[in-house]
Amino acid sequence: SQQGEEDPQALSIQEGENATMNCSYKTSINNLQWYRQNSGRGLVHLILIRSNEREKHSGRLRVTLDTSKKSSSLLITASRAADTASYFCATDGAGGTSYGKLTFGQGTILTVHP
Amino acid sequence: NAGVTQTPKFQVLKTGQSMTLQCAQDMNHEYMSWYRQDPGMGLRLIHYSVGAGITDQGEVPNGYNVSRSTTEDFPLRLLSAAPSQTSVYFCASNPANSYNEQFFGPGTRLTVL
Numbered sequence A: 001s002q003q004g005e006e007d008p009q010a011l012s013i014q015e016g017e018n019a020t021m022n023c024s025y026k027t028s029i030n031n032l033q034w035y036r037q038n039s040g041r042g043l044v045h046l047i048l049i050r051s052n053e054r055e056k057h058s059g060r061l062r063v064t065l066d067t068s069k070k071s072s073s074l075l076i077t078a079s080r081a082a083d084t085a086s087y088f089c090a091t092d093g094a095g096g097t098s099y100g101k102l103t104f105g106q107g108t109i110l111t112v113h114p
Numbered sequence B: 001n002a003g004v005t006q007t008p009k010f011q012v013l014k015t016g017q018s019m020t021l022q023c024a025q026d027m028n029h030e031y032m033s034w035y036r037q038d039p040g041m042g043l044r045l046i047h048y049s050v051g052a053g054i055t056d057q058g059e060v061p062n063g064y065n066v067s068r069s070t071t072e073d074f075p076l077r078l079l080s081a082a083p084s085q086t087s088v089y090f091c092a093s094n095p096a097n098s099y100n101e102q103f104f105g106p107g108t109r110l111t112v113l
Helices: none
Strands: A005-007 A010-014 A019-024 A029-037 A043-050 A055-058 A061-066 A071-076 A085-093 A108-113 B004-007 B010-013 B019-025 B031-037 B043-051 B054-057 B064-066 B076-078 B087-094 B108-112
Touching: A005 A085, A010 A019, A019 A085, A019 A108, A029 A061, A029 A071, A043 A055, A043 A061, A043 A071, A071 A085, B004 B087, B010 B019, B019 B031, B019 B087, B043 B064
Parallel strands: A010 A108, B010 B108
Antiparallel strands: A005 A019, A019 A071, A029 A043, A029 A085, A055 A061, A061 A071, A085 A108, B004 B019, B019 B076, B031 B043, B031 B087, B043 B054, B064 B076, B087 B108
């Protein structure tokens, strides 16, 4: 079953605007990760936030995690046309080593118009 | 490093045919996984391996077999293809001493007629 629910399913913005995507999950986690997928390509890891962290930054990316609400958000600031892609959250379950098994959300399709 | 490679890129099968999707990685990662991606459903785990000779089932294992004879290779076998297995298949790997950030291959687009 899908662990993560993402919203919105699709997001369309203009270059320079910020894009925010949300992810909710159901069970306890060790960490939560965000991946990007360009059309027809494999997924690329963007950023990871551990369960004991609340916020993390990487370049134009900002991720927050609220374990009490079982939710995370990904903010892309000053978006560019090259940011057009699908974005997925993935959770690594708690309770010991998950042996590389991740549970993915359904993804948000981001379109950035020049 | 080539990273994670997958072959073929595209494949069309008829119902009932069998085939093997190949996956190889040159990063010496212990863990490898197979996912399928269907429209609107994200990625779902099919099988995974924690090392040579060790495999286990994921969320949707029915109709697929795997083996791991070497650290580098993790082939996925479709025993008797069905239209429901039409999907995009991704192989991924990651080192054991990590937070499970995964490295993905480019995918194989499979159509079963």
